[in-house]
Amino acid sequence: MRKSGWVVGLVLLSAIGVAGVPLTVAQVITIGHVAPLTGDIPKVGEEGKFALEMWVEDVNQAGGLLVGGKRYRVRVIHEDNESKAESAAAATTKLITEDKVLAIIGAYASKQAIPAGVVANRLQTPMISPWSTNPRTTKDRPWVFRAAFLDDFQGRVLAKFIKDEFQVRKVAVLYDVASDYPKGLAEFFRQGAAEVGLEVVAFESFTTKDRDFSAQLTKIKNSGAELLFTPQYYDEVPLIVKQAHQLGWTKPIVGSDSWGSPELMKLCGDDCVGSFFSTHWAVAGAKGAAKAFIERFQKRYGYVPGDVAALAWDSAHLLQQAILDCGQLTGNLAQDRKCVRDALASIKTYQGITGAMRFNEEGDPIKCAVIVRINAQHEFEFYKSACP
Amino acid sequence: MFLLTLVVTMLLTAVIGVLVERVAYRPLRDAPRASAAITGLMVGIFLETANLALLGASRKTFPTLLEDTVYRLGGVILTNVKVMIVGLALLLMWALHLLVQKTKLGMAMRAMSVDYAILPLMGVPVNTVIVLTFALGSALAGAAGVLFSMAYPVLEPYMGLLIGWKAFVAAILGGRGSIPGAVLGGFILGFIEIFVAALFVSTLRDLIAYSVVLLILTYRPYGLFGEPYSARLRL
Amino acid sequence: MTWWQRAGQRLPAWPLLAWLAGALVAAVVERAVGLHVVHALGLPTLPSMFGLSSVFAEPGLMPHTLAYLLLVYLLPAGGVAALLAPWVRRSLVRLSPRLALLVHLGVLYAVFHVWGHTDDYRLLVLRLLGIGIILTTSLNLVNGWMGEFSVSVAGFMAVGAYVSSVLTVWGFVDDDVFGPAVLPAVLAPFAFPLVLVLGGVAAALSALLVAVPSFRTRGDYLAIISLAYVFIVKSALENAEFIGGPRGFMNQPTLASLPVVFVWTLLCVATIALYVTSTYGKATSAVRDNESAAEAVTVDTRRVKVVAFLTHAFWSGIAGGLYAHVIGYINPSNFGLIKSAEVLAMLYLGGLSSVSGSVLGTVLFQLLSEVLRPLKLVKWLVIPVLLILVMVFRPRGLFGFRELRLPFVPARPYGAAGD
Structure with a gap:
């Protein structure tokens, strides 16, 4: 009796399923977004997610993308990679094989972007990492692209800028040895410094989540360095800068694109005023599309977007460009992915809110870095532009 | 203002500590001890994620409760905040030491770590003692949180993770159940970390610091001031 | 008597190997006609992880997913298990324990192989x-x-x-x-x-x-x-x-x-x-x-x-x-x-x-x-x-x-x- 009840129930349910409103198979383009929504850097994932939400809204309000005479609505599936390599691989695989996405935007930190890239390349799905700066993310991977400039470029640009701007000879570096981005950039900066004739007199490190840098800073202060370069994230910079000032450091401090979150000034206050850093765009005095983006983002989500949001926005538009260039979507996923990849690879120049870029054969953008100065109003002010 | 913050924080964290004990530790009192470690870990993840979900991903800054003043004594640079933190920490540790060594409650706590099964037979209200221990521990952790944020005013949901592990290392290095040992253990760990960074290559800091911890525990298997386990320890 | 033992007693007392064989058949069925069933039911793709993730992603598709699970997994697996049970029971007795274990593992791997190689995830x-x-x-x-x-x-x-x-x-x-x-x-x-x-x-x-x-x-x-x-x-x-x-x-x-x-x-x-x-x-x-x-x-x-x-x-x-x-x-x-x-x-x-x-x-x-x-x-x-x-x-x-x-x-x- 009981057993037959179960069977009847299940059959009924499946009947509902079969008879249920058939899904209207709308013309939808599905894009996957792999982002660190939990773990070390939840802010990065959040900004990327918000930027893509704005993009989706734009496209769908305009009636969708017009490709080959058909209108397609756009849908983004956000997946959390928990700041873990295997989770990034699993999320990317899931998006490609289960959700059948046309392309992937993400992952962000190189630690997750490299394994995600392994998967995307093997499963032949185009992927654009907005934020990964490790040269290896795209190397020998025809299906993987990125929107940010690379660490080696940034390291050289900064060394040259420091040499020209401050007329110093001796510099110090303070970086996190356990984190790939600061470590890589510190190394490239040291090479760049050697090329332009700067002497790195102190090359000091700490470990992720350290909050006290007094030992390293004391050593730096006593080394005779005339300038401190610290390629750290915006939540560590305030502590570094404040502690340096407490220890009596009055010389200039220069940073990298990881400083470029508006939260920096909330945390750092007047201590960071007067510092310089290299980044993808300048928020203060932004014009045109960048200005509109900043204002809209701020109105909608309550804070000024950082470079992550801008790069995610540019990645989405690059992808949009590639889909439009493709001309026609066949509905055969493998073919369409190939078409989008080829279109991405053949984009010659692109004008994004983080500047004009063109792509080399590795899938890396060739674009200018912006050096910004933090002014007394706590804004990131355009100082000069440094091009390759 | 500062004292008010400190006291209110300590009270709040004490309440959370008691709640956590009730939910995640009490049901597991007769389970393998390590099971409680896992629920403790899960409570930690839950609190961190809830923080992330409620307060958002943005870093928060800690308001300045005391204006920084920098003192220079010869080559030594001190700030009033850091001096006060060290002083207050020592004061709290001394008070805790007195409590554990001289009061009846402290005696009950110590007895519990020796033989937990026999305690009720001696007329000790085990539940009350455990609740008070949790309240006390959490309140002190809350105080540490306030002091830490005053010195390093950038707040994020996972900021307690590494500090928590280090606290565990320091406490065990000193020896279980010894408060002077924990103070010394913490001091040694901090001393090694700073001095490796200051005198050697700072990239090797963790490698050297934890090798020293490993060596100390190899040659002093029960920490600096700890006593060997009693034979009938519940594991 | 614990809850899973009680639950176990509810299940028909078919040997494990019969269930494994059933699972293998279900996996083969999915490989062969899964996509057709998906289209017939109006699902977008094969339900991932037995449709469990879609419960959270798209709750509206629950009935469709359940129908899919019933048609592709449960019915073939249960049916084959029921059919094979008597035969498996008889033949297992004749095998040495070691050989029986090997047979079980072989079929288990076959299930994983067929089910797993359907997609990369x-x-x-x-x-x-x-x-x-x-x-x-x-x-x-x-x-x-x-x-x-x-x-x-x-x-x-x-x-x-x-x-x-x-x-x-x-x-x-x-x-x-x-x-x-x-x-x-x-x-x-x-x-x-x-x-x-x-x-x-x-x-x-x-x-x-x-x-x-x-x-x-x-x-x-x-x-x-x-x-x-x-x-x-x-x-x-x-x-x-x-x-x-x-x-x-x-x-x-x-x-x-x-x-x-x-x-x-x-x-x-x-x-x-x-x-x-x-x-x-x-x-x-x-x-x-x-x-x-x-x-x-x-x-x-x-x-x-x-x-x-x-x-x-x-x-x-x-x-x-x-x-x-x-x-x-x-x-x-x-x-x-x-x-x-x-x-x-x-x-x-x-x-x-x-x-x-x-x-x-x-x-x-x-x-x-x-x-x-x-x-x-x-x-x-x-x-x-x-x-x-x-x-x-x-x-x-x-x-x-x-x-x-x-x-x-x-x-x-x-x-x-x-x-």
């Missing part, structure tokens, strides 16, 4: 599952049967992963770190077991750092020693420039295919199961229960400890090697305390001193972790609460100190016989 999840099982089962030896609290599993994994990666990349890949491949790539699959074993041996040797102090100390102190080991390994790898330091090491050939992972997982589970039922295993449990008493009855406690730690480290090293060759990229920060905590959670969820508990705990935890993906942030609120609930209602974990006995698997009870 399932394949990845299955392989990570195998790696998780190796880690949890081998950690159970130390934390369960020997009664210590070791957290160094991530460190052992890192050593195994790096050693085997360096060997395969040096040997079989044209790479900018080690130059052109030394050996022809054809040899790679054959050399892979050897490479894995070397990684495991390296991990085992490094485990002496933890095993030797364990002669004189235990409990919290040993836990801190094992914690220090993880930090030491991580810091050493971060300073090892030639293998990438914190930027990680990549280009591992994807040699860890599903059959490879399956075989290693099986070997590990079998080794541990045989280990803990042997006299040696009894001695290990004796050391846990009372070290002095064990010594008094001529147990060489030092040897027992070293062997247990080294076995654990060896298998964790193998798991690390497999992990590196599944993901194709490793980084020191993959192998931090968070990794250890994950393995510990799976272990205590499944229960101490129980091989089946470790396997089940891993399967439950990792599947849950995949299924709850659509919840994103909330996932890490749900998982801790679920785990706390399990621990509160079953403080020894799901199968602590006892084994799950499946119908018709020739097995003897082993380990401490529980309550």
